[in-house]
Amino acid sequence: MSAAGTGQDAATHDLDVRGAVKRFADHVAVDQLSFSVARGSFFSILGPSGCGKTTLLRMIAGFIQPDDGEILIGGRSMAGVGPNRRPVNMVFQQLALFPMMSVGDNVAFGLARRGVARAERLRRAQAMLERVGLGGAARKKVDELSGGQRQRVAIARSLVLEPTLLLLDEPLGALDLKLREHMKIELKQLQAAFGTTFVYITHDQSEALVLSDHVGVMNRGRFEQQGTPQQLYYEPATPFVAGFVGANNRIVGRATGVAGAIVSITSEQGWLIRARSATAIAAGTAVEAFVRPEVAVLARAAADLPAGQPAHGGEVESLLFDGANSAVLLRERQSRVEFRIALPQTGQFADLRVGEPIHFSFDPARAVCFPAGVAHA
Amino acid sequence: MPDATSGPAWERRLLLGLLLAPALLWLFALIVLPQIDLALLSFRERVAPREYVASLAQYRTFFAEPLYWHVFVRTAVMSLAATLATLLIAFPVAWTIAKLLRGRLSALLFVVCLIPFWVSETVRTLGWMILLRESGVLPALLAHLGVTAAPVELLYHDATILVGLVYTSLLFMVVPLVSSLESLDNSLIEAAYDLGGSGWSILREIVIPHAAPGITAGCIVVFMLMLGNYLTPTLLGGKSSQWFTEQIYTQFIVRFNWEQGAAFGFLLLALSTSMVWLGLKLSGQRFGDVMRRT
The missing domain is CATH 1.20.5 (Single alpha-helices involved in coiled-coils or other helix-helix interfaces)
Structure with a gap:
């Protein structure tokens, strides 16, 4: 990379990871990974546990040295720079607030290490606590705070140092559902208010979709796909992303006919469907198709289905009521393939019964299929 | 039940x-x-055979006789010094066991610290004598290497007593330190490091405050053991050891002056109690918290 190129990146990117590799005794945790995070954006790394995302984050923080590749923060190479000298701070999974100190001393800890005078650091810690809505908590002990308040202290403790990059290691994982939903919104607002670049790792796809400007979906030490939450959801690049991000019906079969971008697929159980191919697929190859529950349309009579879409029939297997996320689980009439369809909010199907015959269809252009097992190998 | x-x-x-x-x-x-x-x-004094009156004479003797005073203060100061030395030696050992090593290796190092205690204190101290006496292993080695012209007597010095005391009580410091360091969450150390802390500031701000009850517990136990130790100072220090427990022994057994011996015993008790109290005050610890760590 030329010096000019580095300068260019420094102007727009707070984080550049170039070909980072980390091997452990028996496996490669991070495998030739490259990505950049634009200044001031919220970037999430989404992946199942064991995909290498924690290793990646710890390499960025400086707790682990990469075996190969380079990490640049604010355009500066971090090779040989310890975690205490990087312009990066981390919010730990268990928050790691110091129980032996008051809340104010927790926030002032980093300033004290930088040699900021006592009066000044207390003033700045107090100002930061006020910005996160904890103005009166400086003298409290850490264990007197609620889960959400501790969360905010952990973020304040890092942000008071004005880092180039804030790393967050699944900080919402330990909270209960209600608080988690609340903290999601709060995190997004905090990021917008401070304008600091956030790199957030999570296994929760909803957190990644709600919070992020960009998401990297990580699997087996590599990014399967990088993009905006919308791109990941509507245009998954690999079967893994299609299966991991959002709910999806997965149908495994063989391509029996190809007409332009639309592939006819016969499932293992003999159900014939059509879906858009994400990459070139030859007839006869094994494929996996994905259909989102909200893409399919339900109807009591076949005539009510949208014209021009292949019609399917089935029987209601079970009803999954979950407020706005309610769905119906049905089985296709002949093949008995299980298929999930989101219930429309109109209340039109509120009286659906288990065992009732039902018709459904979906737009083949909004279903997607991939050659089977390629990205999984 | x-x-x-x-x-x-x-x-x-x-x-x-x-x-x-x-x-x-x-x-x-x-x-x-x-x-x-x-x-x-x-609190009594013998005025005639089989005749006693209540008095403070025993305590008055202690304060009037400079030898007793001298030995008393010397015992306290040396015990204190030996306790600090034990802490300084035990802390890295405990840190290695609790934080650096995992599983079998950590257990192995712990057992290595424990094994000397399977042998009685007398035998261990005699082992030191074999090593350190003029005709012993270490002086011979030093003379052989040319460090000293002739074998020197390494027994009967204050330093020898300190070495013996530290060795005898090391385990009692290591155990509470290991348990208090093991309970320190590693992510706290990482967080402090991430926030710009250096090794020294993390030790001072995070590790020591967390381990304070364990440190205090270890120091109290070790200090008490040293103050009340009789065997090690007597064997390694010989006549020049001047340990207060020897004075008590002399009063009870040699001089048959039980009244004086009892008074000395109480003075030693008062000394250890006040030192523990002072230690707790200085380190800001509560007695209950500390005792749970021992």
Whole structure:
């Protein structure tokens, strides 16, 4: 990379990871990974546990040295720079607030290490606590705070140092559902208010979709796909992303006919469907198709289905009521393939019964299929 | 076994009493009673054969006689120095066991610290004598290497007593330190490092405050053991050891002056109690917290 190129990146990117590799005794945790995070954006790394995302984050923080590749923060190479000298701070999974100190001393800890005078650091810690809505908590002990308040202290403790990059290691994982939903919104607002670049790792796809400007979906030490939450959801690049991000019906079969971008697929159980191919697929190859529950349309009579879409029939297997996320689980009439369809909010199907015959269809252009097992190998 | 938390209150109290009875009996008969008797002894004076009057003469002797004073202060200062030395040596060992090594290796190092204690203190101290006496292993080695012209006597120095005391009480410092360091969450150290802390500032701000109850517990136990130690100072220090327990022994056994011996015993008790109190005050620890760590 030329010096000019580095300068260019420094102007727009707070984080550049170039070909980072980390091997452990028996496996490669991070495998030739490259990505950049634009200044001031919220970037999430989404992946199942064991995909290498924690290793990646710890390499960025400086707790682990990469075996190969380079990490640049604010355009500066971090090779040989310890975690205490990087312009990066981390919010730990268990928050790691110091129980032996008051809340104010927790926030002032980093300033004290930088040699900021006592009066000044207390003033700045107090100002930061006020910005996160904890103005009166400086003298409290850490264990007197609620889960959400501790969360905010952990973020304040890092942000008071004005880092180039804030790393967050699944900080919402330990909270209960209600608080988690609340903290999601709060995190997004905090990021917008401070304008600091956030790199957030999570296994929760909803957190990644709600919070992020960009998401990297990580699997087996590599990014399967990088993009905006919308791109990941509507245009998954690999079967893994299609299966991991959002709910999806997965149908495994063989391509029996190809007409332009639309592939006819016969499932293992003999159900014939059509879906858009994400990459070139030859007839006869094994494929996996994905259909989102909200893409399919339900109807009591076949005539009510949208014209021009292949019609399917089935029987209601079970009803999954979950407020706005309610769905119906049905089985296709002949093949008995299980298929999930989101219930429309109109209340039109509120009286659906288990065992009732039902018709459904979906737009083949909004279903997607991939050659089977390629990205999984 | 009946559930101690159910049934009428008197029944529960009776059960609790019965469960505690052996311990209470032991405490009372073997510790409280003799102490009371010693206290009474220390506050009387023999005026004629078999005739005693209440007096403070024993304590007055202690303050009037510079030798007793000198030995008393010397014992306290040397015990304190040896306690600090034990802490400085035990801390890296405990850190290695608790934080650096994992599984079998950590357990192995712990056992290595423990094994010397399978041998009686007398035998261990005699081992030191074999190593350090003029005709022993270490002086011979030093002479052989040319460090000293002829074998020198390494026994009967203050430093020898300190070495012996530290060696004898190392385990009692390592155990509470390991348990308090093990309970320190590694992510706290990482967080402090991430926020710009250096090794020294993390030790001062995070590790020591967290381990303070363990440090205090270890120091109290080790200090008490040293103050009350008789064997190690006597064997390694010889005549020049001048340990206060020797003075007590002399009064009781050699001079048969039980009154004086009892008074010395109480002075030693007062010394250790006040040092523990001072230690707790200085380190800002509560006695209950600390005792749970020992």
